[in-house]
Amino acid sequence: MVISGVYQGKNLYIQNPFLPTDKTFCTQEVFVNDRQVLVQPKTSAFKVDLSYLQLHDIVVVRIIYHDDCRPRIVNPQVLKPKDGFRFLYAEADNQSISWATEGEYAAGEFHIERLNKNGEWDWLRTVSGKGVADNSQYNLVPNHVHGENNYRLKYEPAEDGPIYSVKFSFSLTSDPVNFEIDEKSTKITLSRSAPYTITDINDRKVKEGQGDEIYIGDLKVGGYYLTIENRSERFIKR
Numbered sequence: 420m421v422i423s424g425v426y427q428g429k430n431l432y433i434q435n436p437f438l439p440t441d442k443t444f445c446t447q448e449v450f451v452n453d454r455q456v457l458v459q460p461k462t463s464a465f466k467v468d469l470s471y472l473q474l475h476d477i478v479v480v481r482i483i484y485h486d487d488c489r490p491r492i493v494n495p496q497v498l499k500p501k502d503g504f505r506f507l508y509a510e511a512d513n514q515s516i517s518w519a520t521e522g523e524y525a526a527g528e529f530h531i532e533r534l535n536k537n538g539e540w541d542w543l544r545t546v547s548g549k550g551v552a553d554n555s556q557y558n559l560v561p562n563h564v565h566g567e568n569n570y571r572l573k574y575e576p577a578e579d580g581p582i583y584s585v586k587f588s589f590s591l592t593s594d595p596v597n598f599e600i601d602e603k604s605t606k607i608t609l610s611r612s613a614p615y616t617i618t619d620i621n622d623r624k625v626k627e628g629q630g631d632e633i634y635i636g637d638l639k640v641g642g643y644y645l646t647i648e649n650r651s652e653r654f655i656k657r
Contacts, residue, residue, distance in 0.1 A: 426498070441485070443461075449483075509512070524550065529547075540571065600635075600654060
């Protein structure tokens, strides 16, 4: 038996018949997202604890049971996504980040997020939804960083809480972005266009943008950090 949906802060409850002939209960094993969480629960009803999940995580519960019986899920509605809207797919490749939906609300926005090295989701871009009930498709030019890129989409309807897509990934194997500073210490040149941030030694942001050249002639003399592709490199403004 398999039930899937979205974690919305509530646990599942299962009725578990007793088999007098075998002197055992119906359920043999329970898996959540392919992780075994219960083995032969010896009770007529039990809880599948989902509280360790993050709100809006995708959930797939798989119940293995005896051939001569069938357990019953008491509250399957707790995993049901919000009515009307769902992601049909979300994916990334070298050329694009793309996704499709159905059942969009009249107004809403999509936020593209990327997982950083600290395990936190960084906002990258916001796209206005089309607000139609039929199939809607989206396609964006990506700004992948070197190595593994893990993305998700957060859909925020105008009057409701966020709905998340599953995580999707793309691995960029091209050379990492390098940089050099000119002799007059007025310009940083990147090996290719990329998003960047410059902070001072007190972690205060002094410049941010995207491109392959960064003007630094207006910075004070001293040490700074250039952040590109989720890595920080120290440089000296002379």
